Amino acid sequence: DYMLDLHRKQVDNLLEVYWATEPFALTDDYNQARKQVEKRLAAVKNARPYHPYRQQGMVCTLCGEQQALISQCLPDQEWITYALMKETLALTWNKRHDQFKAPLELDADDQKVGRIKDNEGLCGICLSKRLARDYFKDKYQTPNAFAPFPSTQDITGGSKYYAILMMDGDDMGKWVSGQKKNPPVKVDMQYQQDLSKKMEEFALTSVPKLVNEFEGKLIYAGGDDVLAFVPVRHALNLARSLRLAFSDPQKGLDPEATASIGVVVVHAKAPLAMALEYARQMESKAKAYRHANGRAKDALGLAVITHSGEIREAILPWAMDGQRYTGEKAQCSIGYLLALFQLVETDLSVSFIEHFAQAFLPLLGADLKGQRKFKVLDEPELNRKLLCSEMHRVLERSKKEDSRRQDLAKQAQIMIQLHELMPSGLQFIHLLEMARFFKRTGGDKS
Helix, strand or coil, rough: CCHHHHHHHHHHCCCCCCCCCHHHHCCCCHHHHHHHHHHHHHHHHHHHCCCCCCCCCCCCCCCCCHHHHHHHCCCCCCCCCCCHHHHHHHHCCCCCHHCCCCCCCCCCCCCCCCCCCCCCCCHHHHCCCCCHHHHHHHHHHHHHHCCCCHHHHHHHHCCCCEEEEEEEEECHHHHHCCCCCCHHHCCCCCHHHHHHHHHHHHHHHHHHHHHHHHEEEEEEEECCCCEEEEEEHHHHHHHHHHHHHHHHCCCCCCCCCEEEEEEEEECCCCCCCHHHHHHCCCCCCCHHCCCCCCCCEEEEEEEEECCCCCCEEEECCCCCCCCCCCCCCCCCCCHHHHHHEEEHHHHHHCCCHHHHHHHHHHHHHHCCCCCCCCCCCCHHHHHHHHHHHHHHHHHCEECCCCCCCHHHHHHHHHHHHHHHCCCHHHHHHHHHHHHHHHHHCCCCCC
C-alpha cells in the first residue's frame, strides 16, 4: 500500500540518533576518555547519513516539510501538474472516516470542526500526532487519562494574550568540562554524575513546581532547557523565579550558574509556529547580551507581539550591577520593571511615554534600529543627569490627580539606569510602551 509505505518512511526518517563509544577502565584517565569520545561523536555527526526517499506530491499543510499522505502513487512521468497533485490530495483526504469530519448538522452558533479539517492534508508525522490521543484512549481503555492540552485561549485567563517562556542554561559545555567552577576542578566520573543529578532534580522537581505555582503549562524541562506557556500576568515573575532556582545550590546547579530566558507575549490566535520561533529568537538575543563590565549572557529577552502585528522587544540583564544575580531588590532589573508597570497602572497616565519619545527619538537619527542610545552631551554623567531631569519632568506632568507617590525623581533615575543597561534607545522606548500594553491587558504585577 503506497500510503502506508510513505507513512513508514517518514516515521523512520524522523529521528536522527548518533552514538560513539570509547574503551575505558577504572584505572584510565576519565577526562581524557571523555574528550576522546566527544571527538568521536562529533566526527559521526559531521558525516551524517542521508536516506532519501521519493516525494512527489503536495507538502503537509501543517508542518510544510514532509509530503502529505496520498492514497496512490502519482504517474511516473517527467512533469506532474499542480492540478493533478491537488486533486489526488483532495480525493485521499475526502475518504477519511466520518468521525474525523465536522458534524453534518450544526447549530447557528456551533463552531465545531472535524479532527481533520476539510482543507487539510497531513504527512505521516503530523497525522500520528493528531490522532495519538484517540489511539491511546482506545488501546488502553482509559478515556480520562489522555485529556487534550489546554488551548491558548484557556491559558490567557481572559486577557486574550498569553506568554511563551524559553530558558536555556549559559555555558553548559564549560560546566560539563569543569571550566566554570571557581577554581576549576578536575573532571571525573563523580563530578559529572553529581552535575547530571542536579540537572535532573531541577528539571523534574523545581521547574514543574514553579510553572504550576504561576498557573502555567509545562511543555518540557530537559536539564537546563525549559519551554512553558504561562498567563501574561505571571510571565515575568515565573522567569525571575526560574532564573533564581537555577543558581540555587539546593534547587538548581550552582550559585555561579546563569541562564538566559526569552519571553514572548502573543495573542491567543497568533500562529503558534511563529510565536515559538520568536521566543527562540528572544532567548538567543538574551544570550548575546553583554554588560558594560564584560559579563556575558545571563539576561532576559522580552517581546510583545500585538494582535495587529506590532512588535516591541527589549533585552535586560538580570542583575543591574553586572554582578552575580541574587534577586535582591537593589540589583533586580525585573523587580524595577514590575514596579514600573505598577506605577503606570496606579499613578501615571501613559502620556509620559509619548512625551519622552517625542523629545528624544529624533536624537537617534534615521538609524532607529541601530545600537545607539540617547545622547545629548558627550560627558556620560552630565548626559545621565539631563535624561533623568527630562524623565522626571514628563513623569510629573503625567501624574494622576489622586496619586500620592512622591518619589518620581527616584523612579526617573531608575528608568534611565534601565536605559543604560539596554542595547539601544529604541529598545528603551519599546520597554516603556510595554508598560502601556501590560496595563491594558492586566499583565504582571510586582
